[in-house]
Amino acid sequence: MRKKKILLLLISLVLFASSVMALSENETHLVSDDGMDSGLPETANIHSSVIQRVLQYGAEGEDVLFLQTRLQELGYYRGNLSGLYREGTREAIRVFQKDYRLAVTGVADELTQQTLSTAKYRELAYGSSGEDVKALQTRLIELKYYNGKISGNYLDGSTSAIGTFQKRHGLSSTGRADIATQELLYSSYAQAKDASPAASPSPTVIYSGDEEVVVAGDGEAIDFEVLNKNYQKKLQRGSTGKIVKDVQTRLTELGFYSGPISGNYLNQTTDAVKRFQKYNGLVSDGVTGTDTWNALFNDAEVVSVKSTPRPTPMPTPIPYSMTVDVNNQIVTVYGLNEEGKHNVVVRQMICSTGKKATPSDVGDWVLDGRTARWCYFPAYGSHAQYWTRINKSIAFHSVIYNSVNTMALSIGSYNALGSRASHGCIRLLVSDALWVYENVGKGTVVTITEKLPRDEELNKSLLPPPLNRSNMLPRSTPQPTPKPVYISGGVPPQITRNLNTGVVGEDVFWLQMKLKELGYYHGSVTGGYYSGTKEAVKAYQKDNGLKADGVAGKLTQEKLYEKELATPTPPPTPQPTPVVIPTPETSPSPT
Numbered sequence: 001m002r003k004k005k006i007l008l009l010l011i012s013l014v015l016f017a018s019s020v021m022a023l024s025e026n027e028t029h030l031v032s033d034d035g036m037d038s039g040l041p042e043t044a045n046i047h048s049s050v051i052q053r054v055l056q057y058g059a060e061g062e063d064v065l066f067l068q069t070r071l072q073e074l075g076y077y078r079g080n081l082s083g084l085y086r087e088g089t090r091e092a093i094r095v096f097q098k099d100y101r102l103a104v105t106g107v108a109d110e111l112t113q114q115t116l117s118t119a120k121y122r123e124l125a126y127g128s129s130g131e132d133v134k135a136l137q138t139r140l141i142e143l144k145y146y147n148g149k150i151s152g153n154y155l156d157g158s159t160s161a162i163g164t165f166q167k168r169h170g171l172s173s174t175g176r177a178d179i180a181t182q183e184l185l186y187s188s189y190a191q192a193k194d195a196s197p198a199a200s201p202s203p204t205v206i207y208s209g210d211e212e213v214v215v216a217g218d219g220e221a222i223d224f225e226v227l228n229k230n231y232q233k234k235l236q237r238g239s240t241g242k243i244v245k246d247v248q249t250r251l252t253e254l255g256f257y258s259g260p261i262s263g264n265y266l267n268q269t270t271d272a273v274k275r276f277q278k279y280n281g282l283v284s285d286g287v288t289g290t291d292t293w294n295a296l297f298n299d300a301e302v303v304s305v306k307s308t309p310r311p312t313p314m315p316t317p318i319p320y321s322m323t324v325d326v327n328n329q330i331v332t333v334y335g336l337n338e339e340g341k342h343n344v345v346v347r348q349m350i351c352s353t354g355k356k357a358t359p360s361d362v363g364d365w366v367l368d369g370r371t372a373r374w375c376y377f378p379a380y381g382s383h384a385q386y387w388t389r390i391n392k393s394i395a396f397h398s399v400i401y402n403s404v405n406t407m408a409l410s411i412g413s414y415n416a417l418g419s420r421a422s423h424g425c426i427r428l429l430v431s432d433a434l435w436v437y438e439n440v441g442k443g444t445v446v447t448i449t450e451k452l453p454r455d456e457e458l459n460k461s462l463l464p465p466p467l468n469r470s471n472m473l474p475r476s477t478p479q480p481t482p483k484p485v486y487i488s489g490g491v492p493p494q495i496t497r498n499l500n501t502g503v504v505g506e507d508v509f510w511l512q513m514k515l516k517e518l519g520y521y522h523g524s525v526t527g528g529y530y531s532g533t534k535e536a537v538k539a540y541q542k543d544n545g546l547k548a549d550g551v552a553g554k555l556t557q558e559k560l561y562e563k564e565l566a567t568p569t570p571p572p573t574p575q576p577t578p579v580v581i582p583t584p585e586t587s588p589s590p591t
Contacts, residue, residue, distance in 0.1 A: 055108040255305030281310030352421035369442030386433035458524035499552035
């Protein structure tokens, strides 16, 4: 019997090893900018808008299977698609959370699942391999940073090329293709190695105070030949051949594409198709399907880059809403929850709203989809990037430039972020203005309010790093540490210092969480000690007979964590209950 069990165990191990090898030999798919790839299973294109539960070790079901599938598509998971949340799934989630700067818990909470459903990349570094590495090498060749083989192996050449790319774009030159590096690398804003760093597009918008925006070329009609080409097949990232060359050539004629006519449908082509679709009132997904093909080749009224864009179809439902918090100088973007309401925080950005003399327009505004790459303010002789109109008077846009030149940044406007500084518009970091420009469309509701309570902790946590004068971009900063894990009723970090204004750390995070639990603190839990935390500490000290100075010293912290720090009384050792063994009855003697 024992030999039989051992034999069955060996057979199981062999089958398991075979399945792992088979999975590891499968082609790793890379999700493109539009979340699609010709080789991806259908589940890759499902954005799990209904997240019913937190997933963790021991969970099982269809949602776990979807989780494993997405992790495998991004290269994080090579185990069996079993629908069972075990150690392999937990470890894959940990790595994903680390790459996307989430709390590394191994638990797929709501934020982790939402991030996973829309993620495009995994972090690549020395020793990585796969189709995504090939795509990376191809893109680096396009931009002239890499001249090696497209091998799919991330070794010295790839590391050096990424390091050079990062240095040129003001990123920390680590040689690791982290998520932020890949997002920039695959965007249309990545600069070629031999491009002039000061090169910028010509202005496309004139914006004059509270008057309408005038787009350069507005009303200008340009006739293009109708080519009458019959639609053959859907083209998307990864497609190749003469038909792709036809699309690239046509996009070049219309002013949307400036790359090589290579016959390879990669990021530049995808970005150009997206811009063409946006101008021509099509769904901007970067895929050349029937509608996009006919608009390119068979529409006499095709819109070029120099013409007035057609209205963009309103997405259903509108994916985001935005709140501009004037008191705290913060823009918060909300995504949809499972009930279709905008209450999931997607992004928070530091900003500069209008000065008190020239305030931003308070109220609810619905975006009309008007955008521009550069804008000009003739009343002030200044410019800005990534203009997104809010109403006829104000817009979201980047910090200010003295000319249409990325090196002509107004340093004062950068340093003023986090305070009222504009004439009514909402100024943002360039990266944040770009995000709004690319992601927030027509129909989005923007609420501008002066009624939210002061939250200095949140404001301080979003302030940008010092400016790098060599490229006029934020100076590279160390990777943020994962968000501390707070356990209600758990033992707090060791008390080693007084906590006061300006102190940052895990002990401050725990202090804020504990005070929030007790009802004293109502601000954002950031781990930074500022006015909101100080007032909460004062109130707690006053209620507990301590000196109400707002400094969380040793006495205050010990009082706050009194229960958690108390040495528990060991429970009494249970005494064994005596077992009464019945005396066996004496059998009657035979008579």
